Amino acid sequence: MPRRNIVVWFAALVVAVNGFFPAVWILLTSFKTETELIQSPITYWPHAPTLANYDAAFTAQPILRFMLNSLVVASLSTALCVLVGALAAYALTRLRLAHRNLIMSLLLAVAMFPLISLMVPLFKLMRELGLLNTYLALILPYAVLSLPVCTLVMASFFQDIPADLEAAAMVDGCSRVGALFRVVMPLAAPGVFTAAILAFVNAWDEFLLALTMMNRVNMRTLSVGITLYQGEFAFPWPLISAALIIAIVPICILIAVFQERVVGGLTQGGVKG
């Protein structure tokens, strides 16, 4: 058995190191000074750890404002996407629809359309509607971009809920939509949760539209805001590292708290979807 144990340990080490090394490296760098950074050969462990980079990260750019913008945009677009997607997924799985397969294929086709192709028309549309530099300019597109995959994930979970339960709720006086929210959604909670996480991470990570729709510094989201730390020619790596660490804290907390449900939900949804 010991040989097998070593293999398992080694496997865990490889996966963890592969996942963590960039984050660990920027964490170490965020405590270094500029002078230590340009030393040759390079140092791994900071010689004279300092928090000055974090101080500078908070003052050089409104990073907390970026974070707030990202949180608002990602949460509201996720809520919209899950709500609209749940209604559509319910219709596609629990009702007898005439063109069910056609609707499913159309949803997939939307997922295939390159975001960059939508960027210019969306920019013009938002400009005409006067929505540039507002949260709505990102909330609406983000909700729609995650809509196909979220609908399909939720549909695969809705399918497994026995029709009897829903019928029983309706006998007890629930309306059909009431049954969706009181019976189907709670039972399909892992699927709804997976869809929500996918939509949230997609929105949190998105860069291109965020760069296009928001040109006022105060409306920038984190993914774009971080790039503002770089100088014209020089890259102040310790400062950027500190800003990156601040920026990934929320998403790290999210995946650390929900890790089991995220992996479980993705694996369940992936099998069916």
Next chain:
Amino acid sequence: MTSGKDLSERALGALLLAPAAALLLVIVVYPIATLFWNSLHAVDNANPAAGETFVAFANYARAFDDERFWRSTWNTVLYVVVTVPGALVVGLALALLANLPFRIKWPVRLGLLLPWALPLVFAGLIFRWFFEYRTGVVNDWLGRLGVEPLQWLSSPTLAFIAISIAIVWKASSFMALILLAGLQTIPRSLYEAAEVDGATRWQQFWEITLPMLAPSIFVALIFRTITAVQTFDIPFAMTGGGPGDSTETLAMYIYKTTLDFLDFGYGSALAALMFLLSLIATSAYLRHTNRA
């Protein structure tokens, strides 16, 4: 079942699908329609005051003579050809490792989730720094192995390699999560039976794991191919398309054409051509599903 109930069921279906349809119309269908319309227009240089005028397919004809369009398309194809199989191999290896029975599960779970949750542009920035000439950690490792430091980001070929490594690292974790899902559905009894028959681990991998995993691999490949065609964030953060425009992707060229040069008509035509590229790339898979 009465026809009256059928009708109400259909009406309810339409009602429930209406919000999704409305959003898709405004955010996807209308922009696609204007995209094609815009691609048929351009500003006439002889008479700029007239604004954008109808030029039929002149923008598309212009793309065919545009060397930069072909180079950025070629680069995009190269990224697809290199990073799709690359991410599959690395993702499969990670999934196989992560599928072993661990007592403490969180380091492995977070090891797969962190790269997935990290924004692409952050990954690009971090890897840009790994590949820095003087202060980068990659050249430091090469130095320890006795290799001369390399100018990773200022040579077209090396920059392409560095960007591909970053993309594979970032993309392989989501691949691994999808493949892990597939691995967990393979019944243990298959391996036990194979063991009784005296099959080696290697034979078990080729005869059981891979065939059983095929549907998951298929889903993962489609996802990766669609995103690879749209490659933007990582090269944007690592090289900005440079040196020169040697690592520029089609998405980056479209971005520069429309937002830096404000050439909306030509940018729209390029975007329409890009949609064609992603259709070609994925139609190979779709043909496979129809056959299966």
